[in-house]
Amino acid sequence: MFRRNFIGNLVAGSALAHWASPPQQPPTLSAKEIFLEGPMSGQPHKGKVLLALQAHADDIALEASGTVAKLIEEGYTGYLVRATNDDMGDSPGLGTPGTIGENVLGNERDTAEVSRVLGCQAHFDLNYSNHRMADVSLNELICRLILIIRLVKADTVICWDPWAHDEENPDHYVLAKAVEAACWMAGREHDYPEQLAAGLRPKEVQDKYYFARRPEITRVVDISKQIDKKIDANRANQAKGPGGHLGSRLRAEMAKRNQRLPLLGEDDVTADRNYIKEFVLTHSRELGAQYGVEYAEAFRYIAPGAAGADRDPRVDAYVKEHAVSPK
Numbered sequence: 001m002f003r004r005n006f007i008g009n010l011v012a013g014s015a016l017a018h019w020a021s022p023p024q025q026p027p028t029l030s031a032k033e034i035f036l037e038g039p040m041s042g043q044p045h046k047g048k049v050l051l052a053l054q055a056h057a058d059d060i061a062l063e064a065s066g067t068v069a070k071l072i073e074e075g076y077t078g079y080l081v082r083a084t085n086d087d088m089g090d091s092p093g094l095g096t097p098g099t100i101g102e103n104v105l106g107n108e109r110d111t112a113e114v115s116r117v118l119g120c121q122a123h124f125d126l127n128y129s130n131h132r133m134a135d136v137s138l139n140e141l142i143c144r145l146i147l148i149i150r151l152v153k154a155d156t157v158i159c160w161d162p163w164a165h166d167e168e169n170p171d172h173y174v175l176a177k178a179v180e181a182a183c184w185m186a187g188r189e190h191d192y193p194e195q196l197a198a199g200l201r202p203k204e205v206q207d208k209y210y211f212a213r214r215p216e217i218t219r220v221v222d223i224s225k226q227i228d229k230k231i232d233a234n235r236a237n238q239a240k241g242p243g244g245h246l247g248s249r250l251r252a253e254m255a256k257r258n259q260r261l262p263l264l265g266e267d268d269v270t271a272d273r274n275y276i277k278e279f280v281l282t283h284s285r286e287l288g289a290q291y292g293v294e295y296a297e298a299f300r301y302i303a304p305g306a307a308g309a310d311r312d313p314r315v316d317a318y319v320k321e322h323a324v325s326p327k
Helices: 061-065 067-075 100-118 138-152 170-185 191-195 224-236 244-257 267-280 282-290 313-322
Strands: 035-037 049-054 079-086 122-128 154-162 208-210 220-221 298-302
Touching: 049 067, 049 138, 049 313, 061 067, 061 100, 061 224, 067 079, 067 100, 067 154, 067 220, 067 224, 067 298, 079 100, 079 138, 079 170, 100 122, 100 224, 122 138, 122 208, 138 170, 138 191, 154 170, 191 224, 224 244, 224 267, 267 282, 282 298
Parallel strands: 035 220, 049 079, 049 154, 079 122, 154 208
Antiparallel strands: 208 298, 220 298
């Protein structure tokens, strides 16, 4: 579910927060086969590196935190990148009120906590101005992302889909477009050779999990075992809005009217976590139900080699069939 779908204020006499727009409906699935990625035992991905990229502090938490946590549990070393500083990213009535500077600091702290909760090795803040990334030089952004990909030796990325429809936020599609280019260019030795002179090596990203407002789904990931981490990641977004303290705020509002909601429990932590699970994660729950699991996340998955190889695979097949040893 997206931020704008639960922007609203707690008002006197209400039992729940008002929604600014109806909850997002589960995406219409295409007729093509959808792959369900389930849990894997052990750490089959050990030695691989995951790079999760978001424009804002709550993007990954809302859209892909279960998958990030799952892949890290299965052996990936994870890193988180936030492109903006979220200086104007507070949602009216949801986040922490204050100045633009307080917004920046709050979201910076939240991003660090999301990174910790998900088990990431480290995180990077690029600190572009919120909602202003259309002014950023695309080549500059690509160069910075290439540096990070080469630095951490990223094998897999998770990000907004650069080709998705109906995306209204420029930060989302500008970042996504730069990521798509950087994933390929990072593996080319003639792109930014000064980085190689500094000791880095070419590293092309192998596969990609792309999420979107209206996703073209090719892969659904079962995140049922990671739902507690998804809840905690959203709760960490206190400055941004939809997770954070809405449950405890509602609990306090009802207490002033001498009312209580059993869902919210007896303490603020329980109230926040249960509120997130019941309301913020509705879409993950509904998507999971379509595939026979408790909770899920949806992606357009780009498999290794899907963008094409330097050599026609028919050549390799022909060589394998017809090659002979020299006499």
